[in-house]
Ligand SMILES: Nc1ncnc2c1ncn2[C@@H]1O[C@H](COP(=O)(O)OP(=O)(O)O)[C@@H](O)[C@H]1O
C-alpha cells in the first residue's frame with residue numbers, strides 16, 4: 496500500500512489569513528501532488544430550509560459542520576481513494592448541487608475555523624497550524640471580502656460579527672490555539688513561516704519515501 500499522505504490542519508479565526516496561507520503552501524508544491532480541503536465546504540446541507548431561516552443559522556458553532564462526512568472523505572483520501580467533495584454557496588448559505596471529484600494526493604491541507612476543535616480531525620494531522628491575527632484586522636478583512644465576494648452588506652457583517660462570530664470565536668476557535676504545533680502571526684504575508692512549513696512537509700515526504 497502507498498505511504499500515508501501528509502495531513503496539515505490550518506485553523507484560525509475568520510479573516511485571519513487561513514486560505515491565503517494554505518494557497519501559499521500549495522504554490523510551493525505545484526510540481527508535487529497536494530490538495531486543499533476547506534472545512535467550510537462541509538457545512539451541513541440546509542437546502543430543505545427557506546433562505547430566511549438559513550440567515551439565522553450559527554455558522555461559527557462546531558455543530559454547524561458535517562464533520563462526519565469530512566472525516567469519511569479524509570479517511571478515503573488517506574486510503575488513496577477519490578472523493579466527491581461538496582461545494583458550498585456562501586450567498587445562498589447552503590451546499591450547491593455540484594460536487595467536485597477529488598483525487599488522492601501526497602499532501603492534504605485541511606483549512607477552516609474549527610479544524611482543530613474536533614479531536615478526530617486533530618488525530619489525523621501531522622502538522623497543526625493556527626493562524627493568529629488580531630481581531631481588528633480580521634474584521635476589516637472579513638468586511639471587505641464578504642461585501643466583495645459573499646454578497647453581504649456592511650450592516651449584516653457587523654451584526655453577525657457582534658452577535659455570533661465574536662462570541663463563538665472566543666468560546667470555540669481561540670481555545671484551539673493550544674493544540675497548534677505552529678502559530679503563524681498575520682497569515683499569508685509571513686514568508687518565513689510559509690518556508691518553514693514547506694521544508695517540514697518535504698522532510699516528512701522524504702521520511703515516508705513519497706518524494
Ligand atoms: N496579509 C494580508 N494582508 C492583506 N490582506 C490579506 C492578508 N491575508 C489575507 N488577506 C485578505 O483578507 C481576506 C481574508 O483572508 P483569507 O485568507 O480568506 O482568511 P480566512 O481564510 O482566514 O478567512 C481575503 O480577502 C484576503 O485576500
Ligand SMILES: O=c1ccn([C@@H]2O[C@H](COP(=O)(O)O)[C@@H](O)[C@H]2O)c(=O)[nH]1
Pocket residue numbers: 508509510513535538554555584585587588589607608637660
Ligand atoms: O453560510 C455561511 C457560512 C459561513 N459563514 C461564515 O464564514 C466564516 C468562515 O469562513 P472564513 O473563510 O474562515 O472567514 C464563519 O465565521 C461564518 O460566520 C457565513 O457567514 N455564512
